[in-house]
Amino acid sequence: MKRSIYDQDHEDFRSSVKAFIAKHITPNIERWDSEGFIDRDAWTAAGEAGLLGISVPGEYGGGGIPDFRFRTVQMEEFAAVGANSFNAGTSVQDDLVIPYLVDLGTHEQKQRWLPSLCDGTAIGAMAMTEPGAGSDLQGIRTTATRDGDDWVLQGSKIFITNGIAADVVIVLAKTTHGAGSRGMSLFLVPTTAPGFRRGRKLEKLGLRSNDTAELFFDDLRLPADSLLGHEGKGFVHVMERLPRERMSIAATAVAAAAAAFEWTRTYCFERHAFGQPIGNFQATRFTLAEIATDLEAGTSLLDRATVLLNAGELSAVDAAQAKYWLSDMHNKIVDRCLQLHGGYGYMLEYPIAKAYADARILPIYGGTNEIMKEIIGRDIAARTRSQ
Known part of the structure; x- marks a missing residue:
């Protein structure tokens, strides 16, 4: 689906991300999954391509552009080819480790670590x-x-x-x-x-x-x-930066759900049963219609939260709502997409099978969705008492 939140700079960046993925990621995904590890060369290639540390000031080796939309473009393209593991690793680098250093680090700490985190020669956790x-x-x-x-x-x-x-x-x-x-x-x-x-x-x-x-x-x-x-102040520092981490999870959820829908939509009109594409059956069309509508609603929620994040106005409650709702939406969509694939959906040669397994962690890490609901609920209670 076309996102009105992007301008031409983001679409130009998307082209460079796609070129990077075609050269360095897609040919290696199956081997990495089999070996359980991603080559260090992929990290340095990402650094050379300018995909790491986009928000880091130029004096420390970054792109100097604190615009989260460039991160969401990356997530969408990684998800489109099923590179969820590489996305998870780079999200920790770009949405956790690097922002902590940029916000809290001394000049010496930034000089020591940020250039190598941006060029991919160092990996952070x-x-x-x-x-x-x-x-x-x-x-x-x-x-x-x-x-x-x-x-x-x-x-x-x-x-x-x-x-x-x-x-x-x-x-x-x-x-x-x-x-x-x-x-x-x-x-x-x-x-x-x-x-x-x-x-x-x-x-x-x-x-x-x-x-x-x-x-x-x-x-x-x-x-x-x-x-x-x-x-x-460590706990305070973490609480202040958790919204960025949760936005990274929310954006991953939307990107991965959209990818699952695209694979499934195509599959439903290629796969034949009872003499016709299964997409011709009303039950299938209804399911696709529901998924498409959920994605539109979820994308609107993410886009609103992204605008708030870029403006420095994203609250802990905003981030909790996005993380909880979108990661739950993602899991529901991937489950329904797998069902539409039938028995083939259970085979790891189909990307939907790996996407199904990859999706389950999103409602857990970054604070479980039960914790997200507690954050939202406490805010509702506090506002109600103050009226």
Whole structure:
């Protein structure tokens, strides 16, 4: 579907994204899925093509264009070829790691990491989730303790996207015991640091070629300048930036749902049963009509949220609504598209099968959709009480 939110610059950028995908991504997707890992060369090629760090100021190697629409163009084109794993990895890089550094990093931290994150020679990861603390970040147990001028990091993280490939990890840790959300801080951790240890590469239901790992910090000593942002403000820093992460998930959901619809629409008028295309049957047409309408409504919601994000006016509630509704919509659409494929939809040689597995994580990460509803519900209650 044509998006009125885009102008010619975005469409020109789309052409370059398509060229990059045709050369570096499409020929490798099946191999990456089989091996469970994406070649580092794909990251450096993305950097050379200007697809990483578009919002980063030019002095640090980026494109200097803080317009989220360029990110949504990428997501649409990655989804169109089923490159959901590569999209997941680059989304962590561009929508989590890089914005944290741009917003909170010192000049020295930015100089050290941003150019290599933008050119793809470095890969970043964000480490918040722990075995006993997912959406409840106040339950984390990883600690960072002062020892002279240094910090000593101790603990572990789980479900960390890019964890195996990462060169730098942003880690949320407790720095003041008993202070709750006011006692957490963020740290920049090079994966070459003594005491940093990667656990097993986790086997996932979907996003098979995107590496997800356990990480361990065994008395890992960090210099004082590894602190990212303000001491004791880590939880606040995360809360302030979660809307961007949730918008990335929402945009991925719309892009992947649209791709699933396009594959299915085509399939329904190529596949014959009872002497005619299955798209000629009323039941099929009704389902396609419902999916198309859901996509139009979902795209309008995403476009509104994108405009707010670009204007710096996206609230936590806006982001929660977009993330919850669009990721649920995505799962419903992919399920119905698979059903229209019949038995072929269950075969991994068809992109809809992998899309079905890839979709299931979206209502979970970035804060579960139950947490999104709690954010929205609390806002409703607060506004009602104030009337």
